Amino acid sequence: MDVEILSRIQFAFTIAFHYIYPPLSIGLGLVMVFMEGMYLRTGIEIYQQMTRFWVKIFALIFGIGVATGIVMEFEFGTNWAVYSRYVGDVFGSALAAEGIFAFALESGFLGVLIFGWNRVSPRVHFFSTIMVTLGSMFSAIWIVVANSWQQTPTGYHIVGEGMKARAEITDFWAMVFNPSSVERISHVWSGSFLAGAFLVTSVSAWYLLKGKYIELSKASFKIGLSVAAAASLLQLFTGHRSADVVAHYQPAKLAAIEGHFDTLKPADLYLFGWVNKEKQTTTGLAIPGGLSYMIHGDVDKPVAGLNSFPENERPGAVNFVFQTYHIMISIGMALIALSLYSVFLWWRGTLFEKRWLLWIFVWAVLLPQIGNQVGWYTAEVGRQPWVVYGLLRTSDALSEAVTANQVMFSLIMFTLVYMLLFALFIYLLNKKITHGPLDRHDDEHSPRHMEMADSFTPGATPEKIEHPTDKD
């Protein structure tokens, strides 16, 4: 394998692995703000217990997020030197702003969030929780601004030619507010809120099914569900806006997303299907004229197909982009249905009576994660062959000083280290969840008491078990 393919694999692998964690930090941070806010408002102890519990899980997630994130910051220079020279003036600024405005805020207050419970007042602690969450959200702003500039570059001009060519900022705010950044930031935020909220509902649902920490889990579940319901609806809106931007600025990506080779009038909107690139056909279930209507508000307007772009200026992995996009859409719709139905049951007062629904929530934690991943695959693979849309090709962006053997070495190293990291993450996450939200030093709530209580009420439904914890 050559340097190009190895570098592509390494970047894709390290960024995809990294992206498991930041959305969880952002989403979980927001949920923690609500939990701790409820504690400050009501003074009810379970809100503090749940905040403390989730802070510990947040610390684990954040730790791996930082460790894998620093890799990303340096990988631009190590593997993509031509790219770094080309975009440094623009992209580097966004990255530096991220470091100083967002990451510093987040990491600075993280110490107080985790270790400061006995050192600062509850209000100052709450303030720290808010600052960590804001920091993680600001991080997303700058990183997505940088990426959006690669998708829809504005506010720059090209200086020099050939090896010396590079993009320079002409208008900072035009660069920041490029045509896709607002849509994509809000889309990434909502995806992150979903990831965090569904982690909380998953763990809470599992406790409820096991009959543990009933009051605490019900309260956590409701907070998580509120965030999930709001975010899933927000996601529908921001997702639609993002798709509009793609249709307007990246028509070749849109054609790949919908698997259209010919320019069609009207163009159909696929619900699912399969693209055969050789035969240039897409088979599946489609809404006739749906795409034309979504983009133009008129079923009879044409939408450009892949063949209207030169072969070397359109994405090659058409079926991949088609599938990842449609998986994302299906997951988005499923999450809306799931959260709205649950809110309806909550309103009816029967939310926690349906065990099958709780089991769905236990596993639903995977859906936003998969959705976030495939969404990014669509955005990044769909942008190919460009690394900066219309300006710089990915194949031209490599480091010339680096050899295939070196990248092979680092790729193997990252694969092994990340596999170990992921195994440890799952192991420790599972351990924390099994250990539960109550601290060991709370004698009357020790896990042994829990086990004893469980063993005295065999076969009872979660609603009927009364735990010592639930009485206070």
Next chain:
Amino acid sequence: METFAGIDLQTWWFLVIGAVFTGYAILDGFDLGAGALHLFLNKEASRRTVLNAIGPVWDGNEVWLVIGGGALFAGFPEVYASLLSAFYMPFMIFLVALIFRAVSIEFRSKEPMLWWRKMWDVSYCLSSGLLAFLLGFILGNVALGVPLDKDHIYRGEFSDFINPYAIMVGITSLSLFMMHGAIYLVMKTEDRLYAKLTIIVRRTTIFFVISCVITSFYTLLYIPHLVDQIHNSPSMFILPVIMIIAIANIARQVTKRKYLFAFLSSAVVISVLLIIVSLELYPTIIYSPVNPENSLTVYNAASSSKTLGIMLTVAAIGVPLVAAYTTFVFWTFKGKVKLDETSY
């Protein structure tokens, strides 16, 4: 050429990035050094205490590396691109060591088993030491010069970087951070652990002085481009004088048990060392020994004046903010380490 306060923007950025990396060396320096000393302490209680001494702050310290990397990318993209792609292998090892260090700190306390804790202790100590060494190793190679062609692309082998000078600078940075970290830990501990650490402070200080003297002689004798500035402008001789006084002051303050002043003195040592290297290099950032015309300077490697101006504004807003909450966090966790249920 655009200027600000009489200094051109490119030089301003050289100063800003230098300041950020100096901040990084002072802050992450003590926790890397504390990590490198970890295995010299044998008791579980001691190891827990020293780990919790850096617990709430190490992550904030590492931010300075992230800011420095971003600032280098934004301010001098040519340097960022050439440096990182030239030092591909050292940086990859650096990144993996950063990962191991972060997860060792995070994972160690999660299981009570002896083998688990020992495993993470070893991983934490070795990765911290390796990071401290690699920072010096890369700095040593940069100071020595990197053979760049006219397109600023590195044309050489990884093995070229393994030379006595870079290794010596690496050992110096390791010893400097170990001393710096030991002084920090003395401030944060009590009783027998405190007594043991005062001995470690003395030993690491001696280790640093020896490495520093050898590296200085090596530089003076064999690396002319790193000494010509000081050779030509005798007023710069004040810097090594300050450094030597600061080193002596560390020993003096340790004897007087004024560890905060000892810590500040060792911060001065770090700053002066980096200032000397920066002044010797300036206006070059990466010297190309094959043809000095291929060198990357603050002028041919910088971003556009517009970007430098924007980023200077960003820094002017951001740095005081970062300094404010860094101070807040250090103030919150001031005093001796007290273990509680939130500790590692």
